[in-house]
Amino acid sequence: MKMGRWITIFYLMTIVPSLALAVTRSPRTPPLEGTRVLLTTALQGGAVEAVLSVSEVRGGSRSIVDGTVQETDADVLLRLDLHAQVNQVLGLRNAGEFIPYQGVRARLENLSTHDVTELALVPHVSSAAGWSYASNVRLPPADRMINPFQDGYRVTIQISSQPALVLHEDVLPPSSLWRSNGFTTIMIANVRLGPVQALPITGESEVTTQVEAFGLIRSSLSQSAFDDAVAQYALNLESFFQGLEDATQYGLDRRLTAPLLADVDENVANALLRREVRGECNGNLPECRAWANEALHRGFVLGVIRDLDDAVTATSSADAVRAWDQGYVLHLPLRSMLLNSELACLTGAPQEPALLDCAMVTGVDDAFISGANAMLLGNTAGAAAARDIIVTRVLKSVYYTLARLVTQAVRTGEQGPRVAAHAAFITLWHLLPYSERVALERVLADRGTLTEVEARDFFLTFNPSMMDAGLNAAELIHAEDLLEVLP
């Protein structure tokens, strides 16, 4: 009898756990690299934080797939970490403490096929991740030939308090966290659940109109239809460009100031209206066209930088994804500039030592993808590194553009390239702090007025550093050429 009791205890303590059921990853599903945070949101006035993530499928005491006990393979583990954000709030003691006794529902809609899966996330305890609400999920559609990570998903998360929970009088009237009237939606967003393979991450962007306006204005300018360009600018771009003049939106270390950014809108507007821009344009159509083109590019370059800075510093993953997507979409009008620079780099003379890196377009594409994936894995440093790659390559591209225009202006003596070079130089001037802020700090101390001496000093420093960044030696800008071109 005594032996039988020990056998029973041994069974309960050892055998039962070993019977834990494993859930296997579906053959259609590529592996995930770690936990990917999909969404974060603050609840209860910031007292509570909800973090939604996906990771590899997990087994445990029970095989849970789509919210119920069943033995089948699945694609991902969907987990909602619901915890206090601060100490001693709502009856919870510690910041980070799990909030139990909530019902959690998830809805996933495949944005391509519109197949839907609805499931419950059940209480889950893990050594690594603590307490949470989770379930393995078979992503819709169930077709085993489809890689589910290729599609975007619209995810909706709802929570509801356990109706049976007892609330002492000091909790009354109760927070909706403890006594809710049915389910409340706390998260709804378009997400990618696996490695990002294409952008935008969410499949949509709020700046599509601005990008389309860029193309329409460029098209109008090529036909000298300035009035059409003005109308398009006023309708779809003016407020966007004015918004770019707010220096507080950019990373502090960029040292962009309100005076420096004050003419972002003004330069484009005046060029399109054929008014004077820094002593040029003023009714001269080729000059106005050159200024408008370059100033439009400058605005989109600043837009990319602003949004990528925003993505890297965003406090919620949804905001980060939205900003990263916006930065990506805003860079699309710059791709022809990137491509031209890549060609100039490839056809130029090799540099010694060979540090040449001409991959402007693919380099930027790869950085956008790798940065998005780093961001979704919570790797802020990785996202920041990708942002820096993008910004540096855009800067190099502007440099190549300037070099081409300076060379063209000196060789031909034409006014069009000279004015365009001047405008491109202003763009470069805006970008300088991004990669050269330490070395060029002294020169940049007073950027409001660029003297010849300052310009010469600038290039004495800037040329070698750009060579280090992979510029083609043949494309180096000579200070005397630049000074000949600049007004």
Add this chain to the structure above:
Amino acid sequence: MIRAALLLASAGLLAACEDEFDCSTGGCDGGTSVTDASVPGQTRPQVPVLLEERLVSGGFARVRLELLAPEHADAPAEILGGPWLPEPEADVRVELQVQSTTALLGGRHQGDFVPYLRVDLSITNKDTSQVLETTLVPAVSIARGLAYARNLALLETLGTAQGGYSVAVTIRRPAFAGEAEANAFSPGLVVDEDLVGSVAGTLLGERPTQLNALVTLRDLGAP
């Protein structure tokens, strides 16, 4: 042993209790007269009475079992183990704090509440052997945090006991997902594969944790 599941306070249950044991007229078997101390709301512990406090779960959790004054609470009508007794009808609140001591077994900080446990309470009148069996249910308080608790009309239900009341609390692991025992307070937990092999001997393991204590009439504030 006579076991009476006298679980308090819905009108029907209370009526059944009175019919069977007629505690209000001193007719409970065992025969101890009921004094004024048995009037609900008049006999209450004035300060928390600590019944038991110790480490459990292999040291990963600390439990603290206390008697407190009953407290008004917002509780649903249907509740596992019997309805929540309104504060005026109760003479005591039994509360069990179960808190992590370390960032293990799902806890992240010392003091984190350990949720979804199933807590059974058994109180025996040592004079009469009459037993009250119920559950402690999750309750939220700003001042005391999350705990397992219940208001009781102890004297009315079990009668006075000069020899005191033996209190037994049994803490069982959360019901696992898919188990028939899952309920509103323990709706079905999944223990992750990184933990499932390590739960033996803890609050998440199969072996229940038992707490035993003695409550005296003095603890209840009786004269």
